[in-house]
Amino acid sequence: MANVALDRTEYVEQAFLYKLLRERLADQMPMQELLEQARYELLATTKLPMAIDYLLTELKHSGLMAPAMYKLGHYFTAFQSYLVAQAEADVGRFTMGAALQILESEANFRIAGGTPQGMFMFQFEVLCRNRLNYDKGLTAISGDPIFDTAWTKWILMLRAQIGLVDFANLLLLASEEYRDRLLAAEESIENKGPFLFGAREGVIAIGNRGKDPLFLFAAMQRHLGYPPVPRPKPRNDNPDVIPALMRRVERLESRIKLMEEERRGGIDITKFYAKGQGRIPELDP
Structure with missing residues (x-):
């Protein structure tokens, strides 16, 4: 089922749930027990308690939550499900604690009225910093209800170009700054775009071409106001x-x-x- 934007109350309860799980997960409690406890602390008038019931059923049968989240595509976004699936995978170093922290930040950004530009940059930075699969990750991002058809097509197109073209250049070509430059030079904008980012983001992209993408992310985060992406903790090989x-x-x-x-x-x-x-x-x- 296609994903649609939820009521603000649902995102408030989701943010509370992710924070609750993240804090209590540090006490080495099983996820099944955490969900059973958290269910009674959530607002009963929202759909989240019913979603948790479904998650618990899947968790008891397979020991995983991600399959149930994918089936609840009308409630959880594909990107939320993808993060949980990566945290539950047997390979990789992406942890459930990191996934919950990201989901909490994302839900809070939606509560604050997050923009498509800020949401895309946040989610894409999550993929980059945690070294998650670009193809699957961008596919999951494209299904977010905050993005319209133009955004979805551009994100899916990005899958084939990422790694081959400087990301700053890709942002510039999708910005109003590039459109304004074409118009100033009296060139046609037909078959160009889509111009999804503002002129400000285009200027930032110009200033970061050829640089480390982390500088671009830092500048975008400051100007778009999306939450800082949690940094993966470096592995400490010290036996102490x-x-x-x-x-x-x-x-x-x-x-x-x-x-x-x-x-x-x-x-x-x-x-x-x-x-x-x-x-x-x-x-x-």
């Missing part, structure tokens, strides 16, 4: 991040040393005495 495990390893090493000493002829227990203990006072010099 798991001190409890390290203490267990140290205790095991100590036990192994004791066993080796016992096999060699006994254990000298005097080395375990604290300083000044275990001596016979009258024999001390």
Whole structure:
């Protein structure tokens, strides 16, 4: 079923749900228990509690939520379902915590009256920063109800050009700044466009051609006002991040040393005495 824009109340409850799950997921609670608890904290007059019931049924049968979200295409957007599917995948480093944080930010942007320009840049930046599949990701983005037919066609066209053409140039060609330049040069704008971005975004794209796309994203985020995309946390290979495990390893090493000493002829227990203990006072010099 085609996705349609929901009432603002639904997005308010969605943002609350994603925040609730993200915070409680840090306590290592199973997602099934979290959803069962959260269901009773949501506004009963919205459709979200019914959607959660369906998610719980799928979660109990397959252990996954994404298949149920795809089936509820009239409620969850394809991009929301795609993020959850990537977080539930066995491969990759995209976590459920990151997905929930992104979904929360996206829902809050909709509540604030987010624009198609800002929503596209936010969702596309999510794909880039988390190294998600461009083809599947852009296809999911194109089905968002915030985009009209012109936006959908342009996003789907973008799939074939991303990686081959500088993204800043692609934005410029789809901006009113490019249209104004063509008109000023008395050139035809037929078969050009669509001009989906404003002149301001076109100027930003010109200033970031040939640069790291992250600079373009940062500038767009400042001027379009969409939420900052959560940054993936770098992997920390330092073993000190798991001190409890390290203490267990140290205790095991100590036990192994004791066993080796016992096999060699006994254990000298005097080395375990604290300083000044275990001596016979009258024999001390």
